[in-house]
Amino acid sequence: MGDLIVEELKKGCxxxxxxxxxxIFSVIPTAMSLLGVEPGRPTLxxxxxxxxxxxxxxxxDVDKVVCIVADSVDVRQLPLFEKLYExxxxxxxxxxxxxxxxxxxxxxxxxxxxLPPERHGIVGHKVWFQQLGTVVDTLKMASIRAPSMxxxxxxxxDVRVLLLENCLYRMIEGTGVAHVEIMPSSIARTGLSHILGAEDVTVExxxxxxxxxxxxSVLDKYVGRKTLINVYFDLTDAISHKYGPLSEEYRLTAHHVEEVxxxxxxxxxNDDKVAFMFFSDHGQEEVSEEKTVKVSEDEAEVxxxxxxxxxxxxxxxIHFYVKDGKEDDVRRWVEEKVGENGLLMSFDDVCKFFSLKPKGKLRGEVRSRMGDFVxxxxxxxxxxxxxxxxxEKLIEEKWRGSHGSMILNELLVPLVAARADILKGLLGLGK
Structure with a gap:
C-alpha cells in the first residue's frame, strides 16, 4: 500500500x-470538476x-461520474472484494x-x-446541539430522550439549521449537469438525509x-447529458458491526456486492463516457472483549x-459536556475507569492533535457540540x-466491530476510480 498518507499523533500511540x-470529502468535488462544474471546494x-x-x-474525458460509497470498507478489508482489490x-x-x-x-x-466535520457542524453521531438543548442522534435526527426516527x-x-456551512449541490444549479442520489429506502428522505440538500433528486x-x-435506468435516461450520480449502501457496515470486519459473513457480503x-x-x-469512483466513508475495528470498558449505571451516575x-x-x-470547575473530576473518573484503553483530550487538544480547523467565529459552537473533553x-x-x-434476548448478540476513533483500520479507505471500459478490462469483463 505505498507510502502512509497519515501521521501518527506521537510515535507508538x-x-x-x-x-x-x-x-473522502474531496471525491464528489473532484467528480464535479471532471464534469466541468466549479465545486468551490478542494479536489483531489x-x-x-x-x-x-x-x-x-x-x-x-467523460460525461458521467458515478460515485459509489460503500459504508465501512477500509484498506485492510478490500482484499475480501477479490476482483476490485486486483x-x-x-x-x-x-x-x-x-x-x-x-x-x-x-x-x-x-x-x-x-468539508471536514468542524466546518459543516455534524461533529459526531450523538452530540449536543445548544439550539435544541439536547443530545441529538444525527442519524435519526431525534433527541436521545425521544429517539424515534x-x-x-x-x-x-428544520434540521438544516444544524449545518454551519451549506452542502455542495447548489453549485450544480444552472450548469446543465443532472444530479441523482441513489439511496436505500430505509434511509432516503429520513434522518441524516434531510440535511444533504438532495431530497428532490433522490431515488430509493x-x-x-x-x-x-x-x-x-438513470444512466439510460441521461444518455448524452453530463450527470453526477451518487450511490450509497450500508450493508457492509451492518455486517461488519455485527460479525466483525474480517469475518466470514463480511467476506460473503463483499462477494455479493462484487457479484452484483x-x-x-x-x-x-457507453463505456467510454462513464467514470466510476468506488470508495468508503470509514473503516472498522475489531472490538476486543478484554479491552471493552464496562460502566455500570452506578458508575455512570458518578x-x-x-x-x-x-x-x-x-x-x-465519547463526548463529555463538563460543568464549570469539574474538569479535574472528569479527568480523574476517566483515568481510573479507562486507563490505557483510551486517550482523554480537551477540545483544544483535539483540534491540535487531529489538525482540526474550525472557523474562528464558529469555534465556540463547534466546541459546544464536540464537547469540552473527548x-x-x-x-x-x-x-x-x-x-x-x-x-433477555432470544439470541444474545455480541457486536464485534466498531469505529469512530482514529486508528489506521478506521481511517484509511481505498479509492477505485476508472472509466467504465478500463474498469471492465481490469476486472476481466472485456469490452
Missing part, C-alpha cells in the same frame, strides 16, 4: 491525524499521485483518509459538503440488485454529576454504558 489533502486534482491515477484510468492494485493503490470522528454521520455529511422533523424543526432502492438496476456490481458493469453501455448533559457518543469516541479509544477498545434491567 496508534492514533493518527486525518489527511485533508487526500480525503491538486494531489499529483491521485490526479495521475485518474488520468491513467481515463477519468477526464483492479485497485493495478490502478496504483490510491488511498484516502476519512475524517474525525470516523462515524457515518460526520463522514457522510463531509462527503456531500466537501425523524422526531425533530415531525416536531417542525430496496436491495443491492435494485440499486444497480436503478443505476442502469460486476453483473451490472458487464451489461452496461460522572454524570460533573456533566451539563449526558455524554455524547460517536462509536469509539475520549478517543485505542485499538480494540470500547466504552460501554450498561443498564441494570435489560430484557
Amino acid at each position: 496508534g492514533l493518527y491525524r486525518p489527511n485533508y489533502k487526500q480525503n 486534482l491538486s494531489n499529483r499521485m491521485v490526479k495521475r491515477c485518474l488520468e491513467e484510468a481515463y477519468c477526464f 483492479a485497485w492494485c493495478l490502478l496504483g493503490e490510491p488511498v484516502l483518509s476519512s475524517v474525525f470522528p470516523t462515524v457515518t454521520s460526520s463522514a457522510i455529511v463531509s462527503i456531500h459538503s466537501g 425523524d422526531r425533530l422533523v415531525k416536531s417542525g424543526v 432502492f430496496e436491495n443491492l440488485v435494485d440499486a444497480f438496476s436503478t443505476l442502469r 456490481f460486476l453483473h451490472f458493469l458487464k451489461h452496461s453501455g 460522572v454524570l454529576q460533573y456533566l451539563r448533559s449526558p455524554p455524547g457518543r460517536s462509536g469509539r469516541v 475520549l478517543v479509544m485505542n485499538a480494540g477498545a470500547e466504552l460501554k454504558f450498561q443498564r441494570k434491567e435489560e430484557k
Whole structure:
C-alpha cells in the first residue's frame, strides 16, 4: 500500500491525524470538476499521485461520474472484494483518509459538503446541539430522550439549521449537469438525509440488485447529458458491526456486492463516457472483549454529576459536556475507569492533535457540540454504558466491530476510480 498518507499523533500511540489533502470529502468535488462544474471546494486534482491515477484510468474525458460509497470498507478489508482489490492494485493503490470522528454521520455529511466535520457542524453521531438543548442522534435526527426516527422533523424543526456551512449541490444549479442520489429506502428522505440538500433528486432502492438496476435506468435516461450520480449502501457496515470486519459473513457480503456490481458493469453501455469512483466513508475495528470498558449505571451516575448533559457518543469516541470547575473530576473518573484503553483530550487538544480547523467565529459552537473533553479509544477498545434491567434476548448478540476513533483500520479507505471500459478490462469483463 505505498507510502502512509497519515501521521501518527506521537510515535507508538496508534492514533493518527486525518489527511485533508487526500480525503473522502474531496471525491464528489473532484467528480464535479471532471464534469466541468466549479465545486468551490478542494479536489483531489491538486494531489499529483491521485490526479495521475485518474488520468491513467481515463477519468477526464467523460460525461458521467458515478460515485459509489460503500459504508465501512477500509484498506485492510478490500482484499475480501477479490476482483476490485486486483483492479485497485493495478490502478496504483490510491488511498484516502476519512475524517474525525470516523462515524457515518460526520463522514457522510463531509462527503456531500466537501468539508471536514468542524466546518459543516455534524461533529459526531450523538452530540449536543445548544439550539435544541439536547443530545441529538444525527442519524435519526431525534433527541436521545425521544429517539424515534425523524422526531425533530415531525416536531417542525428544520434540521438544516444544524449545518454551519451549506452542502455542495447548489453549485450544480444552472450548469446543465443532472444530479441523482441513489439511496436505500430505509434511509432516503429520513434522518441524516434531510440535511444533504438532495431530497428532490433522490431515488430509493430496496436491495443491492435494485440499486444497480436503478443505476442502469438513470444512466439510460441521461444518455448524452453530463450527470453526477451518487450511490450509497450500508450493508457492509451492518455486517461488519455485527460479525466483525474480517469475518466470514463480511467476506460473503463483499462477494455479493462484487457479484452484483460486476453483473451490472458487464451489461452496461457507453463505456467510454462513464467514470466510476468506488470508495468508503470509514473503516472498522475489531472490538476486543478484554479491552471493552464496562460502566455500570452506578458508575455512570458518578460522572454524570460533573456533566451539563449526558455524554455524547460517536462509536469509539465519547463526548463529555463538563460543568464549570469539574474538569479535574472528569479527568480523574476517566483515568481510573479507562486507563490505557483510551486517550482523554480537551477540545483544544483535539483540534491540535487531529489538525482540526474550525472557523474562528464558529469555534465556540463547534466546541459546544464536540464537547469540552473527548475520549478517543485505542485499538480494540470500547466504552460501554450498561443498564441494570435489560430484557433477555432470544439470541444474545455480541457486536464485534466498531469505529469512530482514529486508528489506521478506521481511517484509511481505498479509492477505485476508472472509466467504465478500463474498469471492465481490469476486472476481466472485456469490452
